[in-house]
Amino acid sequence: MDLSEKPGMNGVLTIELLDTSGALVEQRRVNNLITTAGKQLLANLLLGKVNALPTRWAIAVGTGVEAANIADTALKTRVDEAVDPSPKVEVITRDGASVVRATVSATLPVPALAANDKPQALSEAGIQITQGNGTAPILFNRVQFAQVNRGANMVMKMTWEITF
Template identity: 45%
Template sequence: MTALREVNGLAGVLGIVVRDLDGRIVEERRVNNLITTAGRQVLAQLMTGAVAPGRLQIAVGGSGQPASPDDVGLHKPLDVAEASVPSLEAKAIGDGELPRVLAKVQATLPARGGGDVQELQEAGIVLSLSNEQSVLYNRVTFPPINRSGNLELTLTWEVIF
């Protein structure tokens, strides 16, 4: 008899793609993130029906302060975009592992035209709930990305449940 081994824990990886106005990729990055305590709590609330889902957004900011489980918002918010879920699938993540659910959450911050250069160093998924509460599900920091007005950012989170 084979013993079952349950895989627990949440994880996520953020992919950032920066494109110029012609659609050419200027830069690509992948960064592991931290699930906040508030993010874990809201998942439990959603599962138990204590709250209902609302809007899903991805926010970016300018603070390089390390991510903490106690984060409840970005430290220096600069921009936000509505997010979509282009895929949701159960799959084995590692060899011999039981399937986990991989959800891709994606948002694009369009080129802004003119304006000041934004120095981006943080990002997170923001869940707006039926009770009007907004929760920072996760937060990640990364080396600065200088976003001039002619650059578009596509942020894709691979969230593993």
């Protein structure tokens, strides 16, 4: 009987650009990096060493082009965010093994751009977790990706799946 575990955690961000009628214009999937702050938050939650449980889950986006680094504590150039009011956790079976999957999903509405403004050239994203009122958000993970142009007629849906 094999009692060994294959520890690990990984995340994948799915980005969907939709036009205002809801039609899919572009879809991308990119792997991401769990930050040291994100791993520390999980360890502290596991051991009950937190002052407050997470109360707010948001996906932030920005225009930074620097590669993701485990030491990142914020996006390089944050421009917008959307909150997921009900992130979910589920146990799924994958390749005959049970896997826990946490999903954070948020939709950025059409940006407030003037008719002659250039689209937002987004190139980074991350999950920001807030624990209680008045606390700074923790950047759980971060990804830098090839530029996505979010125009005045585009809705951006992002779904982050983190599997354990």
